[in-house]
Amino acid sequence: MTELPKEIIVLGKVVHIKVVPVINKDETTLGEWVGTENTIYIKQGIPSVGEVFLHELVECIKDKCDLQMNHTIICVLSEVLYQVIKTNDFGGIFSC
Ligand SMILES: [Zn+2]
Numbered sequence: 001m002t003e004l005p006k007e008i009i010v011l012g013k014v015v016h017i018k019v020v021p022v023i024n025k026d027e028t029t030l031g032e033w034v035g036t037e038n039t040i041y042i043k044q045g046i047p048s049v050g051e052v053f054l055h056e057l058v059e060c061i062k063d064k065c066d067l068q069m070n071h072t073i074i075c076v077l078s079e080v081l082y083q084v085i086k087t088n089d090f091g092g093i094f095s096c
Helices: 049-064 071-087
Strands: 007-010 013-020 031-034 039-043
Touching: 007 049, 031 049, 039 049, 049 071
Parallel strands: 013 039
Antiparallel strands: 007 013, 031 039
């Protein structure tokens, strides 16, 4: 299983990524963006880590940019982005 980075840079600032056994004392929560901690939480051992991470990243961007997006838009955008990234070869255009 591929490990998530411990932190990423979003809009020039560090965003922490923490993989934890339980999020918010709720076994069913797979991921959560917590703006006050500048942290994306991901539940440990889930198979859908890529989808959940992208979803929380979109939540993070929405929050930081003060975008008006309801949760359906966040879900659709992150799921389609995941599908496009996953199923296409971009030939290294995203590499540093
Ligand atoms: Zn959400």
